[in-house]
Amino acid sequence: MSKDRLYLFDTTLRDGAQTAGIEFSLEDKISIAALLEQLGVDYVEGGYPGANPVDTEFFADRRTRKATFTAFGMTKRAGRSAANDPGVQAIVNSKADAACFVAKAWDYQVELALGSTTDEHLEGLADTVRVAAKAGKEVLIDLEHFFDGFKANHAYALACAETAIAAGARWVVLCDTNGGTMPSEVGAIVKEVLAVVPGDRLGIHAHDDTGQAVANSLAAVEAGVRQVQGTLNGIGERCGNANLVTLIPTLVLKPHFAQRFETGIDATRLERLTHISRAFDDRLNRAPARQAPYVGASAFATKAGIHASALAKDSSTYEHVPPESVGNERSVMVSQQAGKSNLVTALARHGIAVAKDDPRLEKLLATVKEREARGYSYDGAEASFVILARNVLGTLPEFFAVESYRASVERRHNARGDLVTVTEAVVKIRVGEDLLMSVAEGNGPVNALDLAMRKDLGKYSAEIGDLELVDFKVRILDGGTGAVTRVLVESRDDTGERWYTIGVSPNIIDASFEALYESFTYKLLKAEAARATTAA
Numbered sequence: 422m423s424k425d426r427l428y429l430f431d432t433t434l435r436d437g438a439q440t441a442g443i444e445f446s447l448e449d450k451i452s453i454a455a456l457l458e459q460l461g462v463d464y465v466e467g468g469y470p471g472a473n474p475v476d477t478e479f480f481a482d483r484r485t486r487k488a489t490f491t492a493f494g495m496t497k498r499a500g501r502s503a504a505n506d507p508g509v510q511a512i513v514n515s516k517a518d519a520a521c522f523v524a525k526a527w528d529y530q531v532e533l534a535l536g537s538t539t540d541e542h543l544e545g546l547a548d549t550v551r552v553a554a555k556a557g558k559e560v561l562i563d564l565e566h567f568f569d570g571f572k573a574n575h576a577y578a579l580a581c582a583e584t585a586i587a588a589g590a591r592w593v594v595l596c597d598t599n600g601g602t603m604p605s606e607v608g609a610i611v612k613e614v615l616a617v618v619p620g621d622r623l624g625i626h627a628h629d630d631t632g633q634a635v636a637n638s639l640a641a642v643e644a645g646v647r648q649v650q651g652t653l654n655g656i657g658e659r660c661g662n663a664n665l666v667t668l669i670p671t672l673v674l675k676p677h678f679a680q681r682f683e684t685g686i687d688a689t690r691l692e693r694l695t696h697i698s699r700a701f702d703d704r705l706n707r708a709p710a711r712q713a714p715y716v717g718a719s720a721f722a723t724k725a726g727i728h729a730s731a732l733a734k735d736s737s738t739y740e741h742v743p744p745e746s747v748g749n750e751r752s753v754m755v756s757q758q759a760g761k762s763n764l765v766t767a768l769a770r771h772g773i774a775v776a777k778d779d780p781r782l783e784k785l786l787a788t789v790k791e792r793e794a795r796g797y798s799y800d801g802a803e804a805s806f807v808i809l810a811r812n813v814l815g816t817l818p819e820f821f822a823v824e825s826y827r828a829s830v831e832r833r834h835n836a837r838g839d840l841v842t843v844t845e846a847v848v849k850i851r852v853g854e855d856l857l858m859s860v861a862e863g864n865g866p867v868n869a870l871d872l873a874m875r876k877d878l879g880k881y882s883a884e885i886g887d888l889e890l891v892d893f894k895v896r897i898l899d900g901g902t903g904a905v906t907r908v909l910v911e912s913r914d915d916t917g918e919r920w921y922t923i924g925v926s927p928n929i930i931d932a933s934f935e936a937l938y939e940s941f942t943y944k945l946l947k948a949e950a951a952r953a954t955t956a957a
């Protein structure tokens with residue numbers, strides 16, 4: 422059976438620029454256009470030339486090599502011709518291959534928002550399409566408020582679609598501008614539009630105000646449209662646009678769609694999806710959503726013991742597609758919800774082979790659950806889990822022992838009479854037979870303890886030389902100053918690896934010291950493993 426071609430139209434740089442809190446610079450736009458080319462979408466809508474200096478400059482060059490470079494704007498204003506409309510001309514004279522003009526398909530909005538008549542707006546739409554097509558642009562018409570307009574006056578909404586096609590538009594895009602339409606309504610209305618415009622000239626542009634932009638896009642495809650608009654990670658005006666990062670793998674991997682349609686995205690490009698989604702969030706300087714479908718860190722993560730056990734037998738038991746198909750990875754976590762299968766998988770990730778019937782595993786599972794009940798949380802602190810596991814398994818070397826430590830904070834007047842805060846720490850450590858004592862001042866008690874501990878670690882001093890603490894998070898469990906404190910420390914070294922350790926205590930200094938101590942221990946375990954690899 423031959424497949425229909427589905428065209429993917431990305432509007433990250435246009436509708437995405439209408440997201441609260443997002444402002445793209447020219448450099449951002451250039452770099453995001455490159456990401457979109459890597460992904461392989463058919464159209465990149467880069468913005469609105471003439472609306473602001475960044476977009477005007479962006480359209481001074483052709484910014485894509487393969488994708489159709491598309492400029493957005495509105496149809497001509499009332500009272501002038503498209504040939505004399507500066508807005509239309511900015512688009513026509515830009516380096517865009519295609520021009521996407523927005524027109525209103527709801528008669529009430531034409532009269533109220535534009536202060537125009539429905540006939541005048543239809544004439545303006547046709548004039549704009551003709552002028553842009555004559556200038557050699559591929560023309561698209563975004564029919565704003567199409568679904569609400571259709572429900573209010575279907576004859577006018579359909580007349581907008583027919584007029585655009587008759588004037589030479591390649592595509593008519595049905596927009597659920599306010600994002601309130603239900604998937605069943607989208608399907609039914611698209612079928613009525615097919616009576617006047619063929620599906621291979623129809624697109625869908627859905628907003629996510631009811632959380633159904635992806636569902637609405639798929640309903641439109643099922644009903645017959647052949648162009649889907651959306652954005653990276655679903656950014657866009659208000660609640661966002663249809664998320665292409667969700668839509669693309671659904672269209673490519675789900676047999677229901679994959680057997681009927683082809684997109685320009687093959688398996689190799691799809692494997693870049695997770696990287697592209699996260700690189701985009703990096704550009705936006707925001708953390709990727711853990712629960713994002715397909716690409717989130719939790720998309721293929723499991724905490725539940727029953728799931729981990731079945732996953733180990735066949736990953737399809739709890740995965741709807743293989744994580745590698747979208748460039749993501751499976752993660753089996755250790756927590757109160759875990760069973761022995763979680764432990765076996767997590768330990769294997771760290772090169773520790775333990776059989777599921779090893780009695781030490783029962784003890785490790787019980788220890789994890791007992792400690793989690795006291796406030797530890799190992800699913801975010803895998804380095805501490807490794808240390809705990811090796812301790813219970815009896816394979817944790819004692820690199821150094823902490824005999825005692827003291828941290829003091831003193832607020833006092835210095836010699837000049839200024840009020841100063843002095844923080845000092847003393848750490849006594851035993852390394853083999855050597856008892857080492859170090860004193861350090863820091864800008865707080867944890868910093869002073871860290872500096873004191875790394876000042877002299879005897880024969881291990883060189884091995885912790887590149888250890889760096891990058892983040893320190895404190896959470897008070899159960900509230901109040903007498904509550905339990907959980908400290909999470911993030912560390913890294915010159916290999917680029919980052920690891921997380923945890924400490925829990927009613928005393929914030931003890932909790933911090935425990936997390937610090939485990940970070941040092943994990944670093945020494947790494948050094949030991951590196952020595953073993955070199956020796957082998």
Ligand SMILES: CC(=O)SCCNC(=O)CCNC(=O)[C@H](O)C(C)(C)COP(=O)(O)OP(=O)(O)OC[C@H]1O[C@@H](n2cnc3c(N)ncnc32)[C@H](O)[C@@H]1OP(=O)(O)O
Binds near residue numbers: 523
């Ligand atoms: C649903 C959507 O997402 S559509 C895209 C919306 N995106 C944007 O608006 C972002 C970029 N916009 C802008 O930078 C500015 O709005 C500009 C530069 C385009 C225009 O700015 P201004 O000239 O100051 O107009 P302003 O933004 O106040 O109002 C929009 C004007 O466009 C008119 N207009 C809106 N849609 C259309 C249309 N499809 N055809 C003709 N005129 C239109 C409105 O009637 C209004 O004119 P009026 O004030 O004379 O009634």
Ligand SMILES: CC(=O)C(=O)O
Binds near residue numbers: 628
């Ligand atoms: C054109 C557009 O962005 C909309 O109607 O939502």
